[in-house]
Amino acid sequence: MSRFACFFVAVAMLSGFIPAAQAQDTLTVFAAASMKNALDDVDAAFTAKTGVRIVASYAASSVLARQLERGAPADVFISADTDWMDVATAGKTIDEATRVNLLGNTIVLIAPKNSKIGTVAIGPGFDLAKLAGDGRIATGDVKAVPVGKYARAALEKLGAWNAAAPKFAFADNVRAALLLVSRGEAALGIVYSTDAKIDPGVRIVGTFPADSHLAIVYPVAATATAKAKAADYLAFLRSQAAKTIFEKYGFKFLVTPSA
Structure with missing residues (x-):
């Protein structure tokens, strides 16, 4: 970034156009469209607890995985199937070590x-x-x-x-x-x-009978370029608080919840 650009950003922050903590206190989440209502509630609970704002982008998992391939900025990816998370893994757009099968559905x-x-x-x-x-x-x-x-x-x-x-x-x-x-x-x-x-x-x-198709699994992972705070978000997704919200909407919680 040029000195002029840095100066402009600093002035914008001081003038109130860009909140000073926005860059540090915002996470971008790419999530399957089917998660919207439940994840909006989970995100609100996470923000209330941590002060970190979540900007969620909802679409088909295929669209989101392709956007990550093209370099779209995001901190977390939640897919509605393992196939598209596998694509992201193969393309090294997610941090495979953070990948967890979080939810199930019918x-x-x-x-x-x-x-x-x-x-x-x-x-x-x-x-x-x-x-x-x-x-x-x-x-x-x-x-x-x-x-x-x-x-x-x-x-x-x-x-x-x-x-x-x-x-x-x-x-x-x-x-x-x-x-x-x-x-x-x-x-x-x-x-x-x-x-x-x-x-x-x-x-x-x-x-539909569960044995008529592959198990419906929603894996989640931090992206390869995720901010450090993404780890806190992933931990919250595995929490009892998140479990309660997801189950209210009918999702199956596939992990043992943390405190």
């Missing part, structure tokens, strides 16, 4: 709240295409977005994918898929149970 079939579709028994022979009728089925992009990948794997195992595939509307992330169903633009959707629970515009009509 995928469910949802319909608009006023839908006439009743409870669905999801198992071998499940006919999703017939259930959708003339309507669309929303989920994440099955080639990249974790929820879409889980959905396709489950439907393939249950023998329902080939018939249902033409009826799918693929969204950029799970919250976009949720919105399509909530607005009635899709007759059905496959999302995480935690997403379905936060949107009053949808209702869960069925739950």
Whole structure:
């Protein structure tokens, strides 16, 4: 940074345009879109305890991993599957020593709240295409977005994918898929149970068997360029306080909580 630039930043801080402690007391977190409501609450609790402000960027795990590859500045990455954390590990954009499998989830079939579709028994022979009728089925992009990948794997195992595939509307992330169903633009959707629970515009009509897809795991890690305070944040994510919040939203806590 040039002397002029340093002088400008110093003046800006003194003038109140940039808080003096902002650089030291802010962490940037890249997190899977499905975590937003729960993680916002966790972040607020962390800030209340430490004074460190969290700037969270929510998107599909695939998008966030690619942003890290391109050098986007972040301190922590939380993915909705292990595949994209593996990509970040291979690309050395995260500190592998800090990686922890933090949370678990389930995928469910949802319909608009006023839908006439009743409870669905999801198992071998499940006919999703017939259930959708003339309507669309929303989920994440099955080639990249974790929820879409889980959905396709489950439907393939249950023998329902080939018939249902033409009826799918693929969204950029799970919250976009949720919105399509909530607005009635899709007759059905496959999302995480935690997403379905936060949107009053949808209702869960069925739950996919856990053995129909790989376990849904949310790994977390500090990035390779993380600030030192990221260690405190990662520790808080493993705390009893964070566990209580995550479980309130329906996530499974996969680690033994610290005090």
